[in-house]
Amino acid sequence: MLLIHCPYCDETLPEAEFTYAGEAHIARPADPSALSDEEWESYLFIRSNPRGPHHERWRHLHGCGRFFNAVRDTVSDRFLTTYPAGQPRAALPIKEAAE
């Protein structure tokens, strides 16, 4: 079981308190009606699914209830960082970013 740091509670807590909520930094378009079918498909269905650091959303469901963002390495299953929703995309560690 992973340990996850909730950036709102500022506590590192067991995974059982949290739920996964999909890839992060995919904003719902301001005017969906203006989007082409392809653009809407891309927003709705297409995800990056990387091998390595992944920006993703978690919710501290059985805690403060807040959604937040995280970078988790999908190979090691390690959290590299977590940060509040609305903050800009966290930079990747230099090594991974270069790959």
Add this chain to the structure above:
Amino acid sequence: MSRYRIAGKGRVDHGAPVRFTFDGRAYAGLRGDTVASALLANGVHLMGRSFKYHRPRGPVAAGSEEPNALIGTRRGPGRFEPNTRATMQEIRDGLEASSQNKFPSLKWDLGAVNDAAYMLFSAGFYYKTFMWPKSFWHRVYEPIIRAAAGLGVAPTEEDPDHYASRNLHCDVLVVGAGPAGLAAARAAAAEGLRVVLVDENAEVGGTLLSEPQAQIDGRPAWDWLAAELEALKALGVRIMTRTTAIGYYHQNLIGLCQRLTDHLDVLPADTPRERLWRVRARRVVLAQGALEKPLVFHGNDRPGVMLAGAAQTYLNRYGVRVGDAPVILTSHDSAWYAAFDLQDAGARVQAIVDLRDAVREELLNEARARGIPVRLSHTVTATSGRLRVSAVRVNPVTNGKVGAGQAIKCDALLMSGGWTPSLHLFSHTQGKLAWDEDRTTFLPALTPEDCVIAGAGRGLWGIAAALRDGAEMGREVAQALGKAGAALAHDVQNDRTGSGVSMKELPTDRNPGKAKAFVDYQNDVTAKDLRLAVREGMRSIEHVKRYTTNGMATDQGKMSNINGLMIAADALGKPAPQVGLTTFRPPYTPTSFGAFAGYHRGTHFELTRKTQIDAWAEEQGAVFEPVGQWRRAWYFPRQGEDMEAAVRRECRQTRASVGIFDASTLGKIEVVGPDAVTFMERMYTNPWAKLGVGRCRYGLLLGDDGFIRDDGVIGRMAEDRFHVTTTTGGAARVLNMMEDYLQTEWPDLNVWLTSTTEQWSTIALNGPNAARLLAPFVEGVELTEAAFPHMSCAECTVAGMPARLFRVSFTGEIGFEVNVPAPLGRKLWETLWQAGQQYGIVAYGTETMHVLRAEKGYIIVGQDTDGTVTPFDAGMGWAVGKAKPDFVGKRGLARPDLVAGTRKQLVGLLTEDGSKLEEGAQIVFDPKQAIPMKLVGHVTSSYHSDAAGRPIALALVEGGHERMGETVHVPMPDRTIAAKITGTVFVDPDNTRLKI
């Protein structure tokens, strides 16, 4: 005393006999014995039959890695466990043990015919032998295999024991309490760290228990061990025996299974049988030691053939001589010491056969001094003896050529193919292994966890090396945790270090195609099987493993993996590290379901949510059904009524007068704030801006993909306050979805969401007399058509209780839903129930609710929809606010696939013969088409309807809205039913009955 017990020797209590039975026969052992050691003391080697060939087998090891000696254990009614290792189960007074895989008896087994038919069961037999003829599979082969194969027998009764679980946090967890683990625990505890030391055995000490000859710091090993234990306890180390570390999970979470009662003569009251620990450790020291490898040769599975290290353990720890006249067969120094110990204990070792051409002079001198014949550069090519080894065939090997064999009589063959570090837990951490050419084995390299490996687990043999390394690792761990750190040094005398070589199959003069040289005892995999797998094209070790099942038994290849690898690598012509090792997975040893289930069984398996009115329903004899986690009254049968009769009566009486229904499980969410209406506009398909305070509306919630997610009536209680209801099962999901959009897409909206499902008891009254019954109790609202029309809501007082009153209907009758603070629910219910007697009020359950709503064509999300149904598919386009610029799902509804004409649409179905359709039944247009037919939809809801005077059904049918009046067909096993497509409203299409 038992024939093979040595007086006064070992750690067993010679003054404390323990009586038990094995296959119905009484035996005596000593306190401290395992089933295996006690049986061996009585001269019993034959303890089971093998899984596939039913070959006779005896214990080959003395610990948890034992593949052969699996037994059933029983303690009175219900307490039966199969596949227990006889080498781990301690004897207790009255223990009933039984052997497995035998028919009709252990000594005379019919299934052993499989052994003669072994060609059928060779590598990949599941994939090829029984392919033809096809019909033979389920009639002939499969039943035979099922009857013949399998380990043990599953218990048939419910387990009366209980199981516990606990969390534990510590600084350092040390797994394995041999010399390395003891030293590591000491070094860490000396620094004031919280240390937990666990060992799967009944007592700590590990290899020290089998090597009493060693002297540590001037004291005999066992005296040193006793003193060291006291020192550890004084330092506050928590020592847990009979505790197996079963799995190593992320971030130093280790699962432990502690066995608490299986060794006790008398079962203590209120003690769990096993306890599962979840340990979160800042640092972990793995000191699990090493496992001895068998050697691979024809007949290496005969009872009496055993690992040399195991024989040494039986001798020194349990005081049991496994034979009077053993032969030693080895490629490693360690087995020589077993020979010496046995000879010194009164056995006459017939020969030490070593595959190597040279060994240390010191070993040769020791053998010579004891008069033990030594044969270097020799191999064993066969064993004989029916249920126990009686002779071995020994051949010289010269320049790789195997010379003529000579039989040596013996009653045990003790083998050693060297030692493999126990890497299972390390492997669970996704740790990387590195091949060590000198030791021809894998050693631990990198791990992402905060963990170190000490002692034999990283290839360091001998007590001195283990103590030194353990202390060093304990110091390292202490320093990593910010302590100064120090490592105690120990002086060790009479240590037994050594080296050896790794073998594949032993050299032989026999036809290797006929050799039964076992690699995996538990799965009956031979060297020949592995080579066959490679010949048949398996290249990856993972494929070889699956094709042959090598290493796939419950011991996960603790003994067979390296031997299997050496043979597969040889067959592939590749170096072993290039072939690689298969992955070990938790649990380390088989673990009971009870331990994993813990408290989560029976009524505690999942919580049961009950409403305030549930107890009333129970008193009335209601039949319940689970809906999500809720327990809901399904129907209220009267004396002699079956479900159909009860539901028919409930339906009829509700439509005739009035019915009362517990709707408290409906999800409820309070949406409050200055931007509440904006939020509702964006979340739901319907328009909300113009909905007045005191009015309510049916709301439809979509996903952004355009499919229906949930529905429910929503009341506007104030300008800035909505009372949202959801489906019973969807409440948590809807709130999560709302929170998601609110927090992450529209954080600018000033809205608060609160789950109020359990704040309210909700009582629904439906029927022509509903208003008449309720009106006298309501203060503040006049229940007339003019003052409180359909789809009104109000805060008011009902029977003196603060209430939110809704005029809604899920039946087509005049309907009210009264919400009162939850604890008042039963009081209100009984008040209305009393007052309703004059109208012949009926309490109805979920089944009647389903029928009444279906008669009106009201959908149930999740029954009539399945996550691929749009509002237009469901015929509810009217609920979609097309003028709104956006809402969740609006753009999704315009996706090309969602506007296509061939979508499945919700329609009514009326059968031509008046029969009731099955929910879930598939629908076709042309019943005469060839099979497989083109399926064009399915029945979603189907009921007998008294009001319609016939069975009714709802169905999703391709293009259904354009097919009104057409006939479709529902093929069933015995016949095909024709049904006409109709609208979805079967009763009162003009809604005249809604009017007061």
